[in-house]
Amino acid sequence: MGPRVKRCSSYYLLLNCLLLVLILVSCDTVKSNVLQENEQLIFDYIDVSPDIQTTTQLCFFRCVISPSYDVTSVHIKLYLPNESSIQYPMQYFNEGFYRYSIIYQEIGNYNFQIIVKINNHSYTSINRSFWISKSKDDKDSDGIYDWWEKKYGFNPENAYDAGNDFDNDGYTNKEEFLMNTNPLRNNIFENAWIELSKNYIYFFISFFFLILLSWMSLFGFRKVHS
Numbered sequence: 001m002g003p004r005v006k007r008c009s010s011y012y013l014l015l016n017c018l019l020l021v022l023i024l025v026s027c028d029t030v031k032s033n034v035l036q037e038n039e040q041l042i043f044d045y046i047d048v049s050p051d052i053q054t055t056t057q058l059c060f061f062r063c064v065i066s067p068s069y070d071v072t073s074v075h076i077k078l079y080l081p082n083e084s085s086i087q088y089p090m091q092y093f094n095e096g097f098y099r100y101s102i103i104y105q106e107i108g109n110y111n112f113q114i115i116v117k118i119n120n121h122s123y124t125s126i127n128r129s130f131w132i133s134k135s136k137d138d139k140d141s142d143g144i145y146d147w148w149e150k151k152y153g154f155n156p157e158n159a160y161d162a163g164n165d166f167d168n169d170g171y172t173n174k175e176e177f178l179m180n181t182n183p184l185r186n187n188i189f190e191n192a193w194i195e196l197s198k199n200y201i202y203f204f205i206s207f208f209f210l211i212l213l214s215w216m217s218l219f220g221f222r223k224v225h226s
């Protein structure tokens with residue numbers, strides 16, 4: 001074997017070594033891009049904005065997941081106020097960031113989860129909720145503002161309390177809100193004034209006849225004694 005053949009063999013050996021190193025490095029890269037058995041998918045961020053929305057505006061959903069490689073699909077599963085559910089694919093924006101937007105018409109409380117599929121495995125996020133309301137100031141759309149419900153200890157996320165009469169004065173909580181009275185206190189003078197205000201025409205007619213009768217009585221009394 002001549003020196004030239006020996007030199008060629010050394011080059012081949014060196015080339016093989018380089019190829020082997022390259023294969024090992026690439027294998028390692030592929031290995032690191034697969035979600036491992038004990039590696040957990042992390043939902044870094046899940047958001048809906050705003051969380052109280054009216055029926056005419058867009059709701060924006062966003063999520064960031066990591067690791068983001070090998071993701072097969074990302075869906076949002078929505079539970080509607082009528083307790084049915086519906087699932088939509090989320091739109092890929094950039095690394096790990098997905099989004100979705102929609103306008104809802106049905107008033108009430110909505111819940112949602114993000115479902116991520118990776119290599120036939122399904123990962124589900126925690127539950128989040130938001131409201132579609134008639135007004136952003138009235139979350140449960142019962143006709144009473146949130147701040148008023150909180151002030152008197154009612155539930156701004158339950159429309160049922162609007163029809164209750166907590167202080168048993170004959171006026172519902174919603175009526176007391178509209179009249180700007182205290183729904184926790186039964187005040188007979190306040191109630192009498194409300195009834196009087198409601199029937200002010202009868203009040204003035206009655207008052208007129210009272211004055212007329214008083215005057216006639218006084219006139220008759222004077223005539224008898226004159």
Ligand SMILES: [Ca+2]
Pocket residue numbers: 138139140141142143144145146149156
């Ligand atoms: Ca309310």
Ligand SMILES: [Ca+2]
Pocket residue numbers: 140142144149154155156157158159160161162
């Ligand atoms: Ca309420």
Ligand SMILES: [Ca+2]
Pocket residue numbers: 164165166167168169170171172173176183
């Ligand atoms: Ca009441």
